[in-house]
Amino acid sequence: MNGAQDLGGTHGHGPVKPEPNEPVFHAEWEKRAFALTLAMGMPGGWNIDMGRFARENRPPAEYLSMSYYQIWFAALEHMLKERGLVSDDEIDAGHSLHTPKPVKRILSPGDVAKTLHRGGPTERDTNTAAIFKPGDKVRAKNINPLTHTRLPRYVRGHVGTIERVVGCHVFPDSNATGAGEDPQWLYTVRFDGRELWGANGDATVKVSVDAWEPYLESA
Amino acid sequence: MSGHDHDDHHHHDHDHSELSETQLRVRALETVLTEKGYVDPAALDLLIETYEKKVGPRNGALVVARAWADPAYRARLLKDATPAIAEIGYAGRQGEHIVALENTPKRHNMVVCTLCSCYPWPVLGLPPVWYKSAPYRSRAVADPRSVLSDFGVTLPKDTEIRIWDSTAEVRYLVLPIRPAGTDGWSEEKLADLVTRDSMIGTGLPKSPKDIAK
Numbered sequence: 268m269n270g271a272q273d274l275g276g277t278h279g280h281g282p283v284k285p286e287p288n289e290p291v292f293h294a295e296w297e298k299r300a301f302a303l304t305l306a307m308g309m310p311g312g313w314n315i316d317m318g319r320f321a322r323e324n325r326p327p328a329e330y331l332s333m334s335y336y337q338i339w340f341a342a343l344e345h346m347l348k349e350r351g352l353v354s355d356d357e358i359d360a361g362h363s364l365h366t367p368k369p370v371k372r373i374l375s376p377g378d379v380a381k382t383l384h385r386g387g388p389t390e391r392d393t394n395t396a397a398i399f400k401p402g403d404k405v406r407a408k409n410i411n412p413l414t415h416t417r418l419p420r421y422v423r424g425h426v427g428t429i430e431r432v433v434g435c436h437v438f439p440d441s442n443a444t445g446a447g448e449d450p451q452w453l454y455t456v457r458f459d460g461r462e463l464w465g466a467n468g469d470a471t472v473k474v475s476v477d478a479w480e481p482y483l484e485s486a
Numbered sequence: 487m488s489g490h491d492h493d494d495h496h497h498h499d500h501d502h503s504e505l506s507e508t509q510l511r512v513r514a515l516e517t518v519l520t521e522k523g524y525v526d527p528a529a530l531d532l533l534i535e536t537y538e539k540k541v542g543p544r545n546g547a548l549v550v551a552r553a554w555a556d557p558a559y560r561a562r563l564l565k566d567a568t569p570a571i572a573e574i575g576y577a578g579r580q581g582e583h584i585v586a587l588e589n590t591p592k593r594h595n596m597v598v599c600t601l602c603s604c605y606p607w608p609v610l611g612l613p614p615v616w617y618k619s620a621p622y623r624s625r626a627v628a629d630p631r632s633v634l635s636d637f638g639v640t641l642p643k644d645t646e647i648r649i650w651d652s653t654a655e656v657r658y659l660v661l662p663i664r665p666a667g668t669d670g671w672s673e674e675k676l677a678d679l680v681t682r683d684s685m686i687g688t689g690l691p692k693s694p695k696d697i698a699k
Contacts, residue, residue, distance in 0.1 A: 386577070
């Protein structure tokens, strides 16, 4: 979706403000919102792409005015309610009021270390061959889906060069909608700064994105 | 209490009450999910402890230090970073597919996630606020030199700047240039020169002088 999350090249956000000796979390609730989000992935049954869409899918003014963990928490609430695992009256009451829906598994303390260590690799086996090879010229397609995509607007329509064939990876555009993993070849594509930003762009800059084959066409 | 103290106190209360609405809602949701048996609070505590105390940029600094000290390791890291980093014991969530980017006198690498907050957790921990912020995500790809100047970093005009936008599940780790005057240093000591920002590309490693201070 062309939402506020797609920030590359937008103006007016001001300077970057690094915080010296920044703590990992800035409030107790951030820690809990973070941990709840990670822990609910397993019983909640959603995947990382559904999670990302739940975060970005909100009015731009709202997205830009919320803190990072406020967005995480809002997305968590949304996904829980969407699946009927929690309802508003329960959050308002601060207690479970309805019979819990059965869930497959929950994260036990004993599983935390190995679950984090395993992670969620997204590379998949495939019988298809990659269409592009390093050095090939490709154009990022002009696509504007209302649903989740990982092709940022600032590269759409622009020509770049295949830098690396990454492998065959879960395709977020499909995975986010629940339509399955639909693995696709993934490439690192390099663009010249001036191709993206015009004649006034910095000629010493090159920008790479990781782009799945359905995002690309020969150029 | 002086008037100044009073003002500070007032602002503090104001911030606190704004935060408390979210705080109460998070607490309420945790209670609901715990009562339903969907989460175990002890698992939540462990998740928090992991990223507050165990997994952070010191991991990445040790990877970089080894690459500086051991040419064979450096070659393995640049060829396929995920198994090379796993050799030192770091792997997993948000670091399933890591690529190491070598800085040279002619090329500087810098990493961003314009679409969200993708970051190599096993080697750097959780991202700082600025990395997830609109100013960084918007400008890193279009005007990286101005972003570097926000960090007090100025590169030569002819240095090539390579920006890596983490739009898939590949996570990038910058391998900075080894500072001069560090011949014969141990990996532990070299790691003290490696800052988090130098592994994102918004900073440079410390010099031996910096840590002698």
